[in-house]
Amino acid sequence: xxxxxxxxxxxxxxxxxxxxxxxxxxxxxxxxxxxxxxxxxxxxxxxxxxxxxxxxxxxxxxxxxxxxxxxxxxxxxxxxxxxxxxxxxxxxxxxxxxxxxxxxxxxxxxxxxxxxxxxx
Amino acid sequence: xxxxxxxxxxxxxxxxxxxxxxxxxxxxxxxxxxxxxxxxxxxxxxxxxxxxxxxxxxxxxxxxxxxxxxxxxxxxxxxxxxxxxxxxxxxxxxxxxxxxxxxxxxx
Numbered sequence: 001x002x003x004x005x006x007x008x009x010x011x012x013x014x015x016x017x018x019x020x021x022x023x024x025x026x027x028x029x030x031x032x033x034x035x036x037x038x039x040x041x042x043x044x045x046x047x048x049x050x051x052x053x054x055x056x057x058x059x060x061x062x063x064x065x066x067x068x069x070x071x072x073x074x075x076x077x078x079x080x081x082x083x084x085x086x087x088x089x090x091x092x093x094x095x096x097x098x099x100x101x102x103x104x105x106x107x108x109x110x111x112x113x114x115x116x117x118x119x120x
Numbered sequence: 121x122x123x124x125x126x127x128x129x130x131x132x133x134x135x136x137x138x139x140x141x142x143x144x145x146x147x148x149x150x151x152x153x154x155x156x157x158x159x160x161x162x163x164x165x166x167x168x169x170x171x172x173x174x175x176x177x178x179x180x181x182x183x184x185x186x187x188x189x190x191x192x193x194x195x196x197x198x199x200x201x202x203x204x205x206x207x208x209x210x211x212x213x214x215x216x217x218x219x220x221x222x223x224x225x226x227x
Binding site for chain 1: 121152154156162163164165166169170173175207209211212214215216217218219220221
């Protein structure tokens with residue numbers, strides 16, 4: 001059964017880079033029907049899509065974050081990663097990794113989420 | 121970008137009630153709409169995809185309908201475990217967008 005597990009620092013200083021990893025178990029990240037994705041949720045607010053990367057094809061990013069964000073795959077470790085540069089307090093949120101199924105055009109598998117606070 | 125507007129944003133209901141949540145898209149999205157349930161402190165859970173297809177494992181009291189620009193999520197008989205926030209999401213094209221959410225609380 002496919003499972004996702006986020007990891008990374010819970011506290012990042014302003015202007016630094018936020019880095020998270022999502023470990024994938026129960027399936028290979030090389031499957032062609034999956035887009036490996038990050039979504040975030042600021043405290044008390046709704047869901048914001050950050051971006052999605054397929055094993056083969058072009059990565060898609062939210063245009064509001066595109067200049068600061070990179071999502072990449074590591075097939076040797078079967079995980080994918082998020083890097084968000086030049087963070088500010090507005091980037092404080094719960095960050096979720098998720099599988100976007102191209103069969104359903106929906107996020108059918110989610111990690112448990114990790115809280116990231118941007119503060120000095 | 122395609123905007124999704126959910127209504128109501130807040131809903132108070134009793135166990136056993138029939139509940140309907142609406143999601144309106146700023147332009148036509150065919151049936152490329154999904155619905156999620158999120159409980160406090162938990163990740164969202166997929167309920168419905170392709171506007172009306174029930175995700176495996178989701179209770180049959182949940183149903184979805186609509187196409188184009190107007191969609192509904194219906195809970196036929198509200199159960200205690202259904203008190204949560206519900207979000208719609210579209211992917212006819214990028215960027216993926218979500219509705220603002222509908223919080224369902226106990227009356």
